[in-house]
Amino acid sequence: xxxxxxxxxxxxxxxxxxxxxxxxxxxxxxxxxxxxxxxxxxxxxxxxxxxxxxxxxxxxxxxxxxxxxxxxxxxxxxxxxxxxxxxxxxxxxxxxxxxxxxxxxxxxxxxxxxxxxxxxxxxxxxxxxxxxxxxxxxxxxxxxxxxxxxxxxxxxxxxxxxxxxxxxxxxxxxxxxxxxxxxxxxxxxxxxxxxxxxxxxxxxxxxxxxxxxxxxxxxxxxxxxxxxxxxxxxxxxxxxxxxxxxxxxxxxxxxxxxxxxxxxxxxxxxxxxxxxxxxxxxxxxxxxxxxxxxxxxxx
Amino acid sequence: xxxxxxxxxxxxxxxxxxxxxxxxxxxxxxxxxxxxxxxxxxxxxxxxxxxxxxxxxxxxxxxxxxxxxxxxxxxxxxxxxxxxxxxxxxxxxxxxxxxxxxxxxxxxxxxxxxxxxxxxxxxxxxxxxxxxxxxxxxxxxxxxxxxxxxxxxxxxxxxxxxxxxxxxxxxxxxxxxxxxxxxxxxxxxxxxxxxxxxxxxxxxxxxxxxxxxxxxxxxxxxxxxxxxxxxxxxxxxxxxxxxxxxxxxxxxxxxxxxxxxxxxxxxxxxxxxxxxxxxxxxxxxxxxxxxxxxxxxxxxxxxxxxxxxxxxxxxxxxxxxxxxxxxxxxxxxxxxxxxxxxxxxxxxxxxxxxxxxxxxxxxxxxxxxxxxxxxxxxxxxxxxxxxxxxxxxxxxxxxxxxxx
Numbered sequence: 294x295x296x297x298x299x300x301x302x303x304x305x306x307x308x309x310x311x312x313x314x315x316x317x318x319x320x321x322x323x324x325x326x327x328x329x330x331x332x333x334x335x336x337x338x339x340x341x342x343x344x345x346x347x348x349x350x351x352x353x354x355x356x357x358x359x360x361x362x363x364x365x366x367x368x369x370x371x372x373x374x375x376x377x378x379x380x381x382x383x384x385x386x387x388x389x390x391x392x393x394x395x396x397x398x399x400x401x402x403x404x405x406x407x408x409x410x411x412x413x414x415x416x417x418x419x420x421x422x423x424x425x426x427x428x429x430x431x432x433x434x435x436x437x438x439x440x441x442x443x444x445x446x447x448x449x450x451x452x453x454x455x456x457x458x459x460x461x462x463x464x465x466x467x468x469x470x471x472x473x474x475x476x477x478x479x480x481x482x483x484x485x486x487x488x489x490x491x492x493x494x495x496x497x498x499x500x501x502x503x504x505x506x507x508x509x510x511x512x513x514x515x516x517x518x519x520x521x522x523x524x525x526x527x528x529x530x531x532x533x534x535x536x537x538x539x540x541x542x543x544x545x546x547x548x549x550x551x552x553x554x555x556x557x558x559x560x561x562x563x564x565x566x567x568x569x570x571x572x573x574x575x576x577x578x579x580x581x582x583x584x585x586x587x588x589x590x591x592x
Numbered sequence: 593x594x595x596x597x598x599x600x601x602x603x604x605x606x607x608x609x610x611x612x613x614x615x616x617x618x619x620x621x622x623x624x625x626x627x628x629x630x631x632x633x634x635x636x637x638x639x640x641x642x643x644x645x646x647x648x649x650x651x652x653x654x655x656x657x658x659x660x661x662x663x664x665x666x667x668x669x670x671x672x673x674x675x676x677x678x679x680x681x682x683x684x685x686x687x688x689x690x691x692x693x694x695x696x697x698x699x700x701x702x703x704x705x706x707x708x709x710x711x712x713x714x715x716x717x718x719x720x721x722x723x724x725x726x727x728x729x730x731x732x733x734x735x736x737x738x739x740x741x742x743x744x745x746x747x748x749x750x751x752x753x754x755x756x757x758x759x760x761x762x763x764x765x766x767x768x769x770x771x772x773x774x775x776x777x778x779x780x781x782x783x784x785x786x787x788x789x790x791x792x793x794x795x796x797x798x799x800x801x802x803x804x805x806x807x808x809x810x811x812x813x814x815x816x817x818x819x820x821x822x823x824x825x826x827x828x829x830x831x832x833x834x835x836x837x838x839x840x841x842x843x844x845x846x847x848x849x850x851x852x853x854x855x856x857x858x859x860x861x862x863x864x865x866x867x868x869x870x871x872x873x874x875x876x877x878x879x880x881x882x883x884x885x886x887x888x889x890x891x892x893x894x895x896x897x898x899x900x901x902x903x904x905x906x907x908x909x910x911x912x913x914x915x916x917x918x919x920x921x922x923x924x925x926x927x928x929x930x931x932x933x934x935x936x937x938x939x940x941x942x943x944x945x946x947x948x949x950x951x952x953x954x955x956x957x958x959x960x961x962x963x964x965x966x967x968x969x970x971x972x973x974x975x976x977x978x979x980x981x982x983x984x985x986x987x988x989x990x991x992x993x994x995x996x
Contacts, residue, residue, distance in 0.1 A: 438851075
């Protein structure tokens with residue numbers, strides 16, 4: 294009986310499987326995508342889902358055990374607490390400022406690298422911009438702490454001008470973060486501008502456009518998606534940061550510190566999870582807004 | 593649209609899976625929850641070890657940084673290697689940064705012993721995570737200062753749950769060249785009209801609320817604060833308000849000791865709360881600082897080595913407990929970390945012969961002014977039953993609002 298079967302479907306199980314996959318494109322596609330999708334869903338969305346879920350739990354105040362009962366208390370505390378609103382707004386403000394400062398500094402640098410230097414020099418400049426990323430985050434943050442000190446380099450440089458350094462505080466945090474994330478802004482803009490053909494600039498000049506007009510009508514529309522890509526990096530990195538604030542922030546705190554304090558000091562994981570949904574929500578809103586501008590399609 | 597629906601369904605499935613695992617955990621760990629009944633709190637019945645057997649070949653510790661040094665930080669600072677040679681127990685150390693981290697690590701059941709501070713020890717006892725310690729099996733326990741034995745943070749109803757390791761106080765430090773006259777009161781850091789505005793520093797932890805409460809205990813007796821870790825809502829609000837007022841003169845909050853050493857050295861901070869070890873380090877870097885125990889007293893810590901209830905290597909854990917309080921090792925730890933040793937005989941073993949005097953190891957009247965860190969819980973630790981006290985999770989939220 295079985296011998297007859299084997300004869301009727303020649304080639305054995307491998308061939309049969311191949312035939313099946315050939316006849317069913319849907320099956321082929323799902324088999325191909327199963328592994329990456331599993332990774333995406335379990336490790337990536339699963340982690341986010343677990344975060345969201347644990348935000349609805351509470352902790353036993355004495356033993357610190359997590360009480361797995363559904364409760365919206367954490368979100369209630371988060372929304373009604375005036376202090377959390379203030380911290381969230383402050384964090385968003387810092388992230389936005391860091392992004393703007395980085396964009397303003399990075400754009401001319403990237404333009405210069407992409408259009409005004411020789412290919413050989415470009416390679417060296419890219420390496421130079423990447424070099425700070427090889428050094429530890431903490432080393433750089435502590436270096437800024439020393440420089441921004443009351444008797445540090447910044448104060449020493451500003452003193453003859455009749456000014457004094459900012460000292461530790463929000464300004465110091467913005468300076469430090471803007472320094473730390475600058476490469477993440479320069480590189481996408483550089484990559485974007487590199488794709489801009491020189492002939493377009495020449496054509497614009499030939500047609501009599503002023504420098505400003507060329508920038509507005511030719512360079513900016515092509516560079517805009519790259520600036521947006523860079524801003525996603527700098528904005529999200531700043532929004533999640535809590536170490537720089539601890540080092541140069543003086544007495545200020547950002548949303549990352551609230552999350553950290555609730556895990557590290559209070560062992561209140563559910564509340565920390567609830568707080569952590571705030572930056573996630575802000576980033577989702579930001580990405581949706583960016584998507585509406587059409588910048589993501591051009592990345 | 594269809595793909596969105598599939599993604600949603602997948603996400604829902606994952607969440608259900610997570611919820612399923614979650615409830616399983618809740619059932620198995622449920623015995624420890626429902627705590628909080630501390631006024632008449634009875635720890636789970638766990639027998640102490642009766643006799644010491646042969647070492648199991650290794651021991652897993654949870655410790656504060658600097659408590660189990662094996663020479664990897666400084667070649668001359670090593671009391672783990674001799675222990676391993678003598679007992680044959682290989683030491684695996686997990687360094688924890690906060691008391692809460694210690695509690696969480698011990699709950700995993702993978703560790704044999706922990707160096708718990710007072711704000712962790714009671715929770716470990718109540719949760720059944722640690723077992724009583726049979727002090728007869730720890731010969732060096734006999735030499736531990738009487739002032740450290742059978743205290744509320746290391747024993748329950750006269751049953752000892754650990755071996756005292758050492759203690760220290762949170763002091764008031766100032767720059768002698770910038771702050772004159774020399775302060776002798778915490779008022780110097782709580783005065784809203786302080787001439788040192790913007791150069792005052794404070795410890796960045798919710799437990800610092802106790803420092804404010806301690807100051808109020810002395811300056812506003814009307815509030816009736818007896819224990820800075822047992823505050824009812826009114827007392828707590830007063831302490832939090834004091835801290836909010838203090839924020840206007842604060843330059844920065846510190847939690848990392850290198851940061852404070854550097855701030856005092858550069859003059860960014862000129863007065864504030866500190867540990868003895870920080871004062872010594874700052875002096876070592878030629879910063880003109882002095883530290884004192886102000887007249888109101890101070891908060892502080894007293895650490896205890898405890899043994900896990902489900903220790904897999906209990907014999908090695910007991911050997912470690914005895915080793916760490918043996919005169920020579922206790923002296924080494926105390927000098928490395930900068931605290932007072934718990935063993936009276938350690939004072940003759942320190943390389944700096946004045947160590948015990950500097951850290952007031954034998955000065956019980958000094959320690960009477962020190963309120964060791966404790967976990968604030970709803971049941972007032974000072975024995976009041978007519979009010980509810982503010983628990984630690986509220987302390988954390990209040991600390992967030994203090995920093996604003």
